[in-house]
Amino acid sequence: MLSEYLYIDNTKDKGRGVFTRKKIAAETIIEISPVIVMNAGERKLLDQTLLHDYIFVWGKNKDQCCMALGYIPVYNHSYEANCEYFMDYDEDTMCIKTVRAVHRNEELTINYNGAWNNSEKVWFDVRE
16 A cells, blocks of 8 residues: 555655655554565675665564565655654565654655664664
8 A cells, every 4th residue: 555645756865755745644654565575694695785775674583674665665764754664574564654744745754763763873874
C-alpha cells in the first residue's frame, strides 16, 4: 500500500526525497511495503556496494538485513523526523506512519535510528 498523494522529488541538499501532495494527519499510515530479507553473509557483500546506504538491520535477533521496496529507501533521515517506521518480521513488511501532522509539499522523513526522536548520531554523521 502506497498512498496516492506521495511523490518523489529532489531536495535542496539530500538528493531525492519523499513528499506529500496533501496535508496528512498525525498517526496516519502512509506506506506498507514488502521487504527482501538477506542473511549475514549477503549483508557483508551488500556493505561493499552502494546498497549499503539503503538496507535496514532485520530480524528479532538483528542478524539479517532487508531491502525495503516501495518508497521506503528514498525517505531521508532527520533527527526530528515527521514519520517513523515499523518492521513486521512475520509478514516481511515495513510501514511508515506520521508522528505529527505533515503539510502539503513537505518532505517526509524518518530517523534511521528507528525511534523518530532518537538523537544518537547515525553512521554517516559519525564518520564525518
